[in-house]
Amino acid sequence: MNLDHLTYLVEVAKTRSISLSAKNLHISVSAISQAINNLEEIFGFRIFIRSRHGTIPTLEGEKLIEKSFSLLTHAEELKELAVSNNTKSSEITIASVPGLIHYTINVIKVIKDINPDTKIKVYGKNSLEILDDIKEKKFRFGLIWIYDELLMKNKELVFEIFHEVKITVCVSKNHTLAECKQLTIEDLAKETFVVHDEHYLKWYYDEFLKDNTNVLFTTNNLDSIRRAVSENIAITIGVDFVVQNEPLIQSGEVISIELYNPYHRPFFVGCVRNVFTQFTSADKKYINQLKNEIKLNNE
Incomplete structure (x- = not known):
């Protein structure tokens, strides 16, 4: 019995599927099945039963899974303690969607104040890529759209x-919509868009705008989007939280207009972590600094 086997139990209890758990953990189905069989032999009771609802824990299995989850959490805390005390080789990775990297600068300053020798890497990725990396524990936490x-x-x-x-x-300051204080979905009919290759913005465009508008191109290159909009070739959508920091918006070359959409669901900025990753005291300082930075920019 080892910690990996307990991880398998927790994952199967969560997904109710051995095959899906194997996919999530990047191991074979037989490895999980064998681990469960070994644990059942060690403890002397069945841990899971198969039903039409999936692979379900027995009553004894639920108790074992609960204790396994607690043990795995404590094991992760011990790992974090070892990392936080290893100042000579300390390395911090910060994953962020491109629009939020601007807000990591003061976080980096806090990290350096705590430990000047800390090595820092900042990765710009879209929300889905960050979620996958968090699941695989490549990053401690990520800044994403939620x-x-x-x-x-x-x-x-x-x-x-x-x-x-x-x-x-x-929109460009020369666009016919530039004088509007607020826009609706109907106001954008037949307009040509350039769409940022962030999952949420692509989803938003496809959900609410695709049928009545045109797409010039989709890209993750912000400079291409800036040029297309400023030269009045196309318009784009973004979030107020990001565009307020855009130089073209601040100079008045591009105008940002609130989009009123009664069907729009709440949309947030925040962080994500793996359930087994416990924040260290240093992590909490970084997160609090981010919260303060975001609050100051939105008051």
């Missing part, structure tokens, strides 16, 4: 909401 679809599909992760954001439309 919305109901992510929450429903990733219940094994821990989300912390910082601030609610709004969708805005960005």
Whole structure:
């Protein structure tokens, strides 16, 4: 029996499927099945039963899984303690969607104040890539856009909401919509868009705008989006939280207009971590600094 075997139990209890658990953990189905058989032999009772509802823990299995989860959590805390005390080789990785990297600068300053020798790596990725990396424990936490679809599909992760954001439309100062104070979905009919390759914005466009508008191109290159909008070739959508920091918005070359959509569901900025990853005291300082930075920029 080892910690990996206990991890298998917790994962199967969560997914109610050995095959799905094997996929999530990147191991074979037979490895999980063998581990469960070995544990059942050690403890002398069945841990799971198969039913039409999936692979379900027995009453004895539920108690074992609960204790396994607690043990795995404590084991993770011990790992974090070892990492936080190893100042010579300390390395921090920060994963963020591109629009939020701006807010990590003061966090980096806090990290350096605590330990000047800390090595820092900042990765810009989209929300789905960060979620996958968090699940595989490549990052301790990530800064992402949070919305109901992510929450429903990733219940094994821990989300912390910082601030609610709004969708805005960005147009050239020379565009016919530039004088508007607020826009509706109907106002954007037949407009040409350039869409940022962030999962949520692509989903938003496909859900609410695709049928009555045109797409010039989709990209993760912000400079291409800026040029297309500023030169009045296309318009785009973004979030108020990000576009307020755009130089073109601040200079007045591009205008940001609130998009009113009665069908829009709440959308937030926040962080995500693996359920087995416990924040160290240093992590909490980084997160609090981010919250303060976000609060100051939205007062």
